[in-house]
Amino acid sequence: MIGLQQIGCYLPERRLSNYDRREEFGFEESFIEEKLGVRQIALKAEDEETSDLCVRAFEALVGKVPVDRSCVETAVVVTQNPDVNIPHTSAIVHGKLGLPESCACFDISLGCSGFVHALSVVTAFMKDNGFSTGLLFTADPYSKIIDPDDRTTSALFGDGATCTLLSDRPLYVAQCFTFGTIGKDHQQLTCVDGKLRMNGRAIFNFAARYVPKDVDTLLERAGLALEDIDLFVFHQGSKFIVDTLTKRLGLDPIKVVFDMRDYGNTVSSAVPMALAREMKQANRRRIVICGFGVGLAWSSALLERASLV
């Protein structure tokens, strides 16, 4: 049984306040608080590379749980903003952490659905190869590609990274996954000539339309009802999308995580970062996690507390 044992998170210290940019962007306070849900974004240092963010997240992980580097059998980085395109960032992280020669490294290119997709991919890869210890990193620093004058993106996305220890001593185990892609609409969220371009309304409409029915599909497959789920961790795209999904699914807001006010939308790190805080609570028996965005793509998973499986 391979599952999530622990998650280490890293947020750079530097912050950029949306209140300081209210006039420039023409933001009302209610827009910052209730629509974006982001007071400030986290920003990496200029010379901080994607692989450095991964190393910091690993350090945060080992602050929570001992990890014997010599036992790491795979290390995977989810990113669309790698250090360079060749080699994969996981190879650079492998070198920086001094991981063993027998460690299988690769990057997965996915955006905001990346953690959920990769949780399935890496868990399956580990099981099929008989591995017991793996590291799943997310690090997608959008500050590399954001035009600071673009109000739809520069007030929303923050830099951050996570490192999830996947092992045969899990706290949570993923029991079921769903996936989806609408490739023909990929132009709504893309990076052209090094600049991020997002049609915010199109992405919102996509998520509001597809995510609720995907959660229904997931629960149907698992033979569960919404009431059986203790917590929902949706991708932290904005407060407005999290609130909309909560309403459309008819969820009690107390069961829905919102966790981005002080650092922003950290892309593939948003779900594991929110999950990391919630994993401490032993009474969360079943958690649904759900990512959506770039692709356009989405994925959902049912996590069950391993002690209760």
Next chain:
Amino acid sequence: MIGLQQIGCYLPERRLSNYDRREEFGFEESFIEEKLGVRQIALKAEDEETSDLCVRAFEALVGKVPVDRSCVETAVVVTQNPDVNIPHTSAIVHGKLGLPESCACFDISLGCSGFVHALSVVTAFMKDNGFSTGLLFTADPYSKIIDPDDRTTSALFGDGATCTLLSDRPLYVAQCFTFGTIGKDHQQLTCVDGKLRMNGRAIFNFAARYVPKDVDTLLERAGLALEDIDLFVFHQGSKFIVDTLTKRLGLDPIKVVFDMRDYGNTVSSAVPMALAREMKQANRRRIVICGFGVGLAWSSALLERASLV
């Protein structure tokens, strides 16, 4: 049982001859024939994108075997030269091929070891999610990043793509994998400021040192001897490296594939392209495939003819 059912291959028609560049590069004929082993390289059209190469490889696949697009449950692209960094190329291919909304798409960033790694990743992902039909693409057009004046790379690398149908009606099944990474040496093969930089000697030494012992490890795990293997498909890095591996492992050259003379080293497409030709021969009971390069990384797999498993 999920395995390789068929492989479609695409090579652009355009060629650049190394004989036409003999004077410019100072190549002896013996160097072209015996060291490089590449008479001409395949070059994509300027406006042909990585996703287009994938579509062409899919068309070649459906020329060999019928594929019902509505049944494709996952589509994965191995590349380090995507159309753009956001979104993943697999989403663009998904749109171009009109694949179903329920299809899980992601890219894997790996170089010359990419097909072998990805064969394990995608097979495991399919098995764990109960999928029966998947497409594994390789397309890494190095012409995007090669300096035409760099004799160590521009005479060697060619453009191409493959599309492997992974299904529950396989011709070959992968029984065992090995993986490795030496991330601290990643600078020997990298892309900086859009230009490929390769220390050919370092990569050669790496492969000559690590690949033979990796093949030994693979066979030991599988409980087989070199004599039990009918065919070896090494990454087609150059004639010199294929010959060196053949000698160091003490293999009969007739059991070792060499297939790059008329198009070059196609990176992650090299192994599946060579394998595609050999899969036709029903008497190949056991095949060892082995990729190595960018990372620095390597991986090997034992394939067994499904009818004999």
